[in-house]
């Protein structure tokens with residue numbers, strides 16, 4: 154019997170466990186969708202890797218997600234979305250729909266902030282790729298994008314430093330950078346950053362909108378599934394969480410990003 158396409162899972166991947174913030178937001182707005190999550194913990198951080206390396210990892214991960222019959226593959230990592238989205242889309246072809254975390258955010262700011270100045274923070278890979286700026290400029294909404302690479306933030310969060318004085322100092326040091334002044338909104342361009350959203354809002358004292366991309370992306374995935382008649386009407390099977398390198402500490406950290414612990418299965422990309 155041919156399996157109903159709508160009951161196939163959504164594949165979500167990230168360099169590690171940061172993308173769980175996106176998976177969590179998706180499970181909240183789409184409770185009937187089954188998730189296959191892949192965290193490439195053997196190769197994190199992606200933020201410091203070359204475009205070619207990230208592309209090679211992404212293709213391997215997509216092989217797994219295609220074998221698992223995913224109807225949609227969401228690149229839940231800004232660095233991988235910047236480096237590998239076009240290539241992955243071509244590679245996957247008609248086997249699954251491919252989505253990224255950058256396009257929904259760009260589309261949201263172009264509708265909400267035409268003519269305004271917007272800030273962006275993310276990894277070195279995301280910022281140096283200039284992908285956000287290219288996509289924003291293409292939409293021709295006279296938005297000025299000011300961006301700053303903030304490489305310490307992802308590691309800081311993974312080490313459990315958030316909502317404390319250490320994270321407050323690091324956040325202050327980055328956000329007071331001259332490059333990020335006079336902005337109306339700030340895009341959190343890394344899937345780790347929803348965890349420090351409250352602290353960033355506190356820094357701006359309500360004067361700057363802080364945009365949590367995981368919420369924007371989840372709404373976008375919902376609209377996409379409905380538009381393409383791919384939305385499931387009931388949860389069939391269990392969610393799965395794979396990592397390419399397993400340590401107990403990764404499993405413990407899932408609680409930070411997912412608000413509950415999940416069972417991680419070890420799945421090496423290269424045997």
Ligand code: DGL
Nearest residue numbers: 168198199200231232344
């Ligand atoms: N999750 C990645 C992103 O959204 C950041 C972490 C990394 O550098 O691997 O860009």
